[in-house]
Amino acid sequence: MAGNRTPLVAGNWKMYTTSGEGAILVQDIAELVEDLAGEVEICVCPPFTGLKAASTVIELDRLDFKLGAQDVFWEEEGAFTGAVSPRMLKELRCDYVIVGHSERREYFGETNETVNKKVHATFRGGMQPIVCCGESLELYEAGETDAFVRTQVREGLAGLDAGQAAALIVAYEPIWAIGTGHTPTPEKANDVARMIRATVGALYGPPAAMACRVLYGGSVKPENATMFFTEPDIDGALVGGAALKAASFADIARAAR
Ligand code: PGA
Numbered sequence: 001m002a003g004n005r006t007p008l009v010a011g012n013w014k015m016y017t018t019s020g021e022g023a024i025l026v027q028d029i030a031e032l033v034e035d036l037a038g039e040v041e042i043c044v045c046p047p048f049t050g051l052k053a054a055s056t057v058i059e060l061d062r063l064d065f066k067l068g069a070q071d072v073f074w075e076e077e078g079a080f081t082g083a084v085s086p087r088m089l090k091e092l093r094c095d096y097v098i099v100g101h102s103e104r105r106e107y108f109g110e111t112n113e114t115v116n117k118k119v120h121a122t123f124r125g126g127m128q129p130i131v132c133c134g135e136s137l138e139l140y141e142a143g144e145t146d147a148f149v150r151t152q153v154r155e156g157l158a159g160l161d162a163g164q165a166a167a168l169i170v171a172y173e174p175i176w177a178i179g180t181g182h183t184p185t186p187e188k189a190n191d192v193a194r195m196i197r198a199t200v201g202a203l204y205g206p207p208a209a210m211a212c213r214v215l216y217g218g219s220v221k222p223e224n225a226t227m228f229f230t231e232p233d234i235d236g237a238l239v240g241g242a243a244l245k246a247a248s249f250a251d252i253a254r255a256a257r
């Protein structure tokens with residue numbers, strides 16, 4: 001981590017936890033990270049059905065936690081069965097929305113174009129997107145990571161204003177590292193994070209590049225978190241599996257200090 005950017009450690013709970021289980025997880029995490037207030041931003045991203053309960057715990061216990069949704073639809077309202085609008089998330093006091101996670105791209109047909117619509121919808125709704133990008137193992141082995149991720153970033157982040165660009169959070173998550181226990185070296189992850197920042201800079205200018213936060217995601221654990229967080233262009237992590245246990249998530253958050 002470098003510069004004035006506040007580190008962010010976000011837990012992507014995926015399709016785990018009922019709302020009751022999620023409320024308990026938030027309380028358990030809170031007990032373990034009390035001393036980090038102000039130094040590390042901590043964000044929990046439950047499934048839609050768990051947002052209300054998590055939001056209530058955060059409010060009643062006055063936790064210094066951010067709340068994130070795992071997806072959003074880009075329309076304000078309408079006949080879109082199963083979809084959730086930015087206004088609905090904002091009402092539950094969501095701060096962040098994960099957009100374009102590789103699982104959404106793989107199983108739900110997300111493209112750079114729909115990612116872009118969701119990024120704009122998130123900002124219009126008064127929240128900040130955590131935009132995910134990352135290459136497959138095939139592309140990684142072919143040495144095409146940079147070209148592929150650059151296109152994801154250019155297309156997914158098109159058409160923002162400079163203020164929005166500065167408020168961006170981009171998560172670099174190599175698909176082959178998600179849930180596998182494999183990770184790129186911290187140096188390699190930082191190279192891609194730097195390239196992402198440079199791409200934001202080319203689109204929106206150096207101040208936006210310096211201000212936007214780039215996270216690493218993919219098999220982040222307490223044992224490897226420090227290595228990633230000491231890299232200058234990595235501003236935190238998007239954590240999946242290790243975010244479902246209060247102790248491991250808290251240890252990762254502590255490593256970001
Ligand atoms: P993982 O997932 O930490 O379980 O690898 C990360 C993610 O998908 O965001």
